Amino acid sequence: MELARHWRLKKQRYALQGEVCPHCQTKIFPPRDICPACKQEARTDHTFSGRGKVVAFTVVTQPPKGYEAQAPYVVALVELEEGPRVTAQLTDLGDEEPYIGMPVEMVTRKLRTVEGERGIIVYGYKFRPRLTVAQRA
């Protein structure tokens, strides 16, 4: 059931909480406590804006166990405004085709239901076409 494994990742999954390096200001997601840029300790929390753009995407037609009901789904490499890239599904696409450079924003969605009578529902980040573009322009 892996309850603890999912529970301890809730800040990352629900709020894109990562870190900022106090030495070189590099923004880090997922958190790793060692700055990948300057290799010094980095434990200062930083919550990401959730805005980004699509760098690459594909459609998963042969899903892993636990994801059968969602397939086919779009999984993308998303570059966050602050720099780091994340792996996430695209959602709420409607009739829109994803494209490289598509502006997207993070939303919280169900990732999967872990099998079994007392199976837990894993929530986490997905990205949808950005709704806030018009307001910001």
Added chain:
Amino acid sequence: MREVWIVGIGATPVREHWDRSLRDLAWEAMHRALEEAAGLQPQALFVANMLAPLTAHQTHLGTLLADYAGLEGIEAVTVEAAGASGGMALRQAYLAVASGALDAALVVGVEKFTDVVGPEVEGAMAATLDADYEAEPGLTPAAQAAWLMQMYRERYNAPETAFMPFALLAHRHAVGNPYAMFRRAISEKHYRHGAPVAPPMTIFDMAPYADGAAAVFLAARDVLPPELPRPAVRIAGSAAATDRLALHDREDPLAFTAAARSFHRALEEAGVSPHQVDFFEPFDLFGVYVPLTLEAVGYADPGRAWQDAERRFGLDGELPILTLGGQKARGFPGGAAGVYQVVEAVWQLRGQAGDNQIAHARVGVVQALGGPASTAVTHVLQRP
């Protein structure tokens, strides 16, 4: 460091072996390698496997296979580095013998994919990614390789047939390999009509997951008997490197940095320059890995490895690759994949490669990758 020689090899055909178990396949490969080793006894067994804990609910393969093969009491351990498990197990055995800690060691790579099917296979393969940040959002290794294809074509303005030559070469070369799973050449027409897996990837851009076992027997030069039934092949260089595990953490996902690092270190150790290599076995679990590897190690300019590739990298070309079908057409037997590459290279260097024989082959380089060069292990093999 002592000189380390390969004195025995063995393998099963790569197939969907519904009727055979993990231990049974492994035993056949080990038995053949031991037979060639002319009475030398291994002091340790290094097992390469990537998925048995997930697909067979079996851990502790070292003891299981040593026991099953009748190698009672010897030291045994499993080495896992995703698709590079076979290369990495060989390297551990090589280090043990080269250092003087052991005189002789047996390496066996084995995988049983077909005891599970469909989503369970994809789930097990996805466990080789970053479980929390790649697999949990639903990524699979195939989908990840599809990104690489898309990024490659985007960056270099490459056509949709850019990855085709590597599939065509692999299938053409597998015709002459009785151990291969798909022994039929394919045409451009076949390639263009491949069933989609994860666009732009089709079944012709990825290797089939299959069952098989392959084994290699290593010994220090100073313990070799004066007469061996088969010519011995020297491991002249060995090197491994890693990259960031999650592709999203890499500055440039198209730079196969670990592939380049391990390649150059292994060649340096062997005292061989890249143009002295007679054939190269890159790791084509996904077709896109091949141009990325050729470009990373310097056999092609960035974005250009696909150009004229069928000629340049064919059996009669300047650098033959995938000479017995690669993972694409021989089949991808997981943890055994890297050991099969070595077995095939030894065939080439012994002159046992039949219709696929590279004339006067003296130096072969094999490279096993775990993920998109997240782990890379390179070996330089040399005929004396």
